[in-house]
Each structure stands twice: as C-alpha cells, then as structure tokens.
Amino acid sequence: MPNLRILVSREQIAKRVAEMAAEISRDFRGQSIIFVGVLKGAAIFLSDLARQVSLDATFDFIGVSSYGNRPTPSEDPAGHAAWDSLGEVRMTKDMDQSLADRNVILVEDILDTGLTINYILKLVQAHQPKEIRIAALLDKPSRRKQPIHAHYIGFTIPDAYVVGYGLDYAERYRNLPDVCVLENQ
Numbered sequence: 001m002p003n004l005r006i007l008v009s010r011e012q013i014a015k016r017v018a019e020m021a022a023e024i025s026r027d028f029r030g031q032s033i034i035f036v037g038v039l040k041g042a043a044i045f046l047s048d049l050a051r052q053v054s055l056d057a058t059f060d061f062i063g064v065s066s067y068g069n070r071p072t073p074s075e076d077p078a079g080h081a082a083w084d085s086l087g088e089v090r091m092t093k094d095m096d097q098s099l100a101d102r103n104v105i106l107v108e109d110i111l112d113t114g115l116t117i118n119y120i121l122k123l124v125q126a127h128q129p130k131e132i133r134i135a136a137l138l139d140k141p142s143r144r145k146q147p148i149h150a151h152y153i154g155f156t157i158p159d160a161y162v163v164g165y166g167l168d169y170a171e172r173y174r175n176l177p178d179v180c181v182l183e184n185q
C-alpha cells in the first residue's frame with residue numbers, strides 16, 4: 001500500500017482558498033463572472049472557492065484527458081514516467097455555455113507541465129471572452145514545459161505526485177480532505 005503524507009492540510013487549504021476568493025471578489029467587484037472548472041480534479045476546489053466569492057457567478061465545466069498524463073494502478077507513483085504528459089490533450093466534455101464577452105475564471109487543481117491549461121486556454125479564447133483568468137490550487141513550476149500566467153495560485157509545491165482535495169491517482173483519493181504526497185511504503 002502506498003503511504004500518504006500530508007503536504008497541505010485542510011486548515012491551510014481553507015485559509016488560502018478564502019484569501020483567493022477575497023482577491024477574486026475584489027478584482028471583479030460590480031461584475032459577474034463564470035467559473036469554468038476542469039473535470040474532475042478541480043471540482044472540490046471550485047465548490048469551496050465559489051462559495052466564498054461574493055459576486056454574481058455561474059458555473060460551467062470542461063473535461064479533458066491527457067494521454068500519458070494519468071498513471072495506471074500498475075505504475076510506480078514515485079516514478080516520473082508514470083505521469084509525464086505526452087503533450088496530447090483532447091476534450092472529453094465541452095462547455096455548455098457561450099463565454100463570449102464574459103469574465104472567465106478557469107479553475108484547475110494543479111498546474112504541472114502547462115500543456116493542459118494552454119490547450120484549454122485556446123478553447124476558451126476562441127469564445128472571445130471579455131477576460132480570462134486562471135485560478136489553480138497548486139502549482140508545480142519545476143515541471144513546466146509551456147509557460148503559464150496564472151492570476152490566482154494557492155500553493156507552489158515541489159515536484160512530487162500529490163493526491164486529495166480533488167486530485168487522484170488512478171481515480172482514487174479525490175475525497176481526501178488534505179493534499180497528500182503519495183509515497184511508496
């Protein structure tokens with residue numbers, strides 16, 4: 001069984017998410033926004049963040065899948081090859097609403113190589129929104145392959161495979177309340 005070590009506790013997450021929500025509320029004061037969550041990892045972060053934002057807001061979700069990005073149960077969670085993105089991202093669920101002329105907050109669980117978010121940014125940009133901002137709970141800048149400018153980042157973390165608070169390993173552990181490092185025994 002893999003070992004789970006808490007990297008970011010539920011208390012730290014709650015405090016930081018409240019700060020991020022306050023920042024978004026301040027930045028878009030008097031305007032409405034749409035949160036676009038990236039399934040499935042961002043679902044928990046989006047629900048906590050959105051409930052603390054004091055603005056007129058709606059939700060939408062987009063689904064993407066990155067070939068080679070997700071480890072299979074047989075792969076070693078401590079080995080980079082197990083989750084290195086091959087750079088091929090495809091959409092599995094489109095947005096339901098038009099984003100034309102809207103203030104879009106793209107909500108991601110984690111920024112890693114940057115390939116996924118850049119792919120999604122291009123899709124969103126094609127809608128010609130008024131403004132697009134990225135809110136990510138976690139950032140692993142050491143693994144970046146494509147540059148990203150994110151306005152709202154919760155925590156910058158070292159290069160480790162993390163699970164919990166929405167993040168999975170082969171679809172498991174999303175319901176853990178803390179962000180944990182998945183280690184071998």
Ligand code: IMP
Nearest residue numbers: 085111112113114115116161162167168
């Ligand atoms: P990128 O395209 O390499 O930036 O990958 C971003 C996506 O990879 C995230 O939305 C996650 O779904 C997944 N991912 C990257 N690192 C981790 C991790 O440490 N744990 C769980 N999922 C991760």
Ligand code: MG
Nearest residue numbers: 038039041109
């Ligand atoms: Mg994701």
